[in-house]
Amino acid sequence: MREVLMLCWRDTGHPQGGGSERYLEQVGTQLAARGIKVTLRTARYPGSSKRERVDGIDISRVGGRYSVYPRALAAIALGRLGIGPLRGVRPDAVIDTQNGIPFFAAVAAAAPSVVLVHHGHREQWPVAGRLVGRVGWWIESRLSPRAHRRNQYLTVSLPSAEELATLGVDRSRIAVVRNGAEPIPEGAPTGAAATRTANPRIVVLSRLVPHKQIEDALAAVARLRPRIPGLHLDVIGDGWWADNLKAGAHDLDIADAVTFHGHVDERRKHELLAAAWVHVLPSRKEGWGLAVIEAAQHGVPTIGYRSSRGLTDSIVDGVTGIIVDDIAQLSDSVGDLLDDHETRTVMGEKARARASEFSWEQTGNGVHAVLAAAAAGRHTSGLIPPFPQPRPTTTYQLPSGPVEECYMAAAKCE
Secondary structure: EEEEEEEOOOOOOOOOOOOOHHHHHHHHHHHHHHOOOOEOOOOOOOOOOEEEEOOEEEEEEEEOOOOHHHHHHHHHHHHHHHHHHHOOOOOOOEEEOOEEEEEOOOOOOOOOEEEOOOOOOOOHHHHHHHHHHHHHOOOHHHHHHHHHHOOOOOOOOHHHHHHHHHHHHHHHEEOOOOOOOOOOOOOOOOOOOOOOOOEEEEEOOOOOHHEEEEEEEEHHHHHHHOOOOOOEEEEEEOOOHHHHHHHHHOOOOOOHEEEEEEEEOOHHHHHHHHHEEEEEEEEEEOOOOOHHHHHHOOOEEEEEHHHHHHHHHHHEOOOOOEEEEOOHHHHHHHHHHOOOOOHHHHHHHHHHHHHHOOOOHHHHOOOHHHHHHHOOOOOOOOEEEOOOOOOOOOOOOOOOOOOHHHHHHHHHHH
């Protein structure tokens, strides 16, 4: 494989960029390190340049939140004629990132498409408004599976794969390549007894948008504060919902017990994680939950919701963290872990051990295997295990049973 074109509505420099964009760009960096030409087509944002080269990836930015889609298709079509910003781009495979809506790259591209889906967006579409939400969900759940009925799908967790299957995507075309994790930056502290704060400290690492439900973490602090003196919450991340969350903390009379750090650099992020006792991720929906692994690198267990689906894969319930069903259980579990030093420490160290199993190099290997197979006209299915070199024929088949059985089947293979 010589060349790959990646399509995504945002890149990591975008003010609203998150884990989905990070996954794609890390994969692109790994592919570029192999000598593969990688081009990323995405939208512009204030302060961005039209063209840029980052970590071996040629980035082409045109269009906005919605116009990025038709303009990308036009650029691909014109590029095949030797016109426009994508002229000379001749990919062997296209990664079509579906963040609710795909690019439908197959309409314009000659190369096979691999549809990258982190998770379904049914629970998030209402935020876009009633009409847009209904149209968006119809595109995601009906039009896209039909339009891509012959294309390879790629997702990041077993629950997300199961979700795609419920939408009618053939399991034989769904490959799972889990997120990687970057090493803790050199010079940054690694979570240990010496780095923990003296008083109980909860941390949330997330974009501040409605579906992340940071309000539930605030409610847990308000409920636990009378019982646990000195309790504090650190919120790492930013987003357009930030002012609502700050107002919520004020309304709950816990503003003095919450610090909104906003966007921070990598070193500061790891300093805050190293100081924390427990990580909470109350998201309504996650494909995987990269923040779970980043907290785990510091021996910090995560508590999250079963309904998020993806967290049931990144968190091993009762081993590296706790899966709960509602806000009452969330509060109780946070309180119990804060009170129980031994359980918290053992759980955190098991989380740290599991975090060491993930790397972006392994993720890049897995995605390379899926792309190479697609370029050769073959489909790949199941969990792609870690391996040192690309082996596109080695996969695990997805069981037809519940997500829990699916996870256990993969765990046995690992």
